[in-house]
Amino acid sequence: MGVSQEDHALVSEISPNWVTTKLDYLVNLARTKSLWPMPFGTACCAIEFMATAASRYDLARFGMERMSFSPRQADVLICAGRLPFKLAPVIRRIWDQMPQPKWSISMGACASSGGIFDNYAMVQGIDTIIPVDVYVPGCPPRPEGLLYGILMLHKKISGESLLDDGLRQELMLRDDGLFLPPERVNELAEPFGNSVSQTRSG
């Protein structure tokens, strides 16, 4: 948002009012009903994602008429499947190429937390690489699960306001080359559940 500090102060003084809320409603309605997904399918979740897009579940009912295989025309990144470290710079670049407004859905246990792959090769949750709006649990989630996640994203978008200029801020990599502070990454990547008792040889 190209809103300067002074403009923002001015807008905040008079807001929210009838005009801004109606405008928010209109903009959010347009955004929720025309979310174009950028599919980032790496594993079995992508199969469920394809099922969701196919005729029985039909993503087109929610305005996701077309997969946007170019990140430059996409609104929502759906990471369906595990993300190895080798793909970390790839998903980061795709995310950087998507124009605002943009959202992301982490589909399945592996994308959200590393899942069963608590090992040397796998990113422990894509939220250590890019910001995530909705996490869909499941291994893999059924199409209904993904649709529920998409509806949650609709709900989230419906609550957004043009006056909140923090929302559309581009979250870049920090100077140390990470997206989050290192201690936060380590905390997010801690072993949990069954993998706590897995041995670390050496």
Next chain:
Amino acid sequence: MTTESSSVEALKDAFGGAILRTAVVCGDTIVYLAPDRAHEVLAWLKDTPDQAFNYLTDITAVEYRDPERPFEVVYQLRSLERFADLRLKIELDPQGELRVDSVYDLWRGADWLEREVFDMFGVAFTGHPDLRRILMWETYSEGHPLRKDFPLRGHLSRAEQVRRALSLKPEEHYSPEELELARKRHGRDETSGWVPPRGGGA
């Protein structure tokens, strides 16, 4: 079927001392070779008309948890004419240098198989034309993941792993042939230095 492969007798006649011992496990014949003469034996198996092992199914390696047992490099051969299989093993001292002769000159398919064994186990193949990592990225520095002394989650902290992964520039590791193909297709250099955006808060 527990009968020994007919190749064993022929091998013993031809090489004698280079055949250390043989075994039949689950119907498969295993021949243990002396490391220094293995290449010679494999070449003979490929080129002798009676043997004609013209297809290299797989090369892999085994490190046992028991430190007393030797490290094994395994060759699985198949003769497409005779419908015959043969498994050959070279035993190496896990404390010593892990080095065997490449069989790339016999079977071109050994190229990536040997790269994979090098990547995962650190076995060096003398005479391989392009011994680079193949599964992990080329600048990966934590070691060889399938070795028993390699910790399940790698040596570095998760934050450091994520930082190194995000700093990768995947196109720097394409082979010259791949880059040439890209140039021919697009008529320009697709990989001219893309710099990831930095700065801003997270």
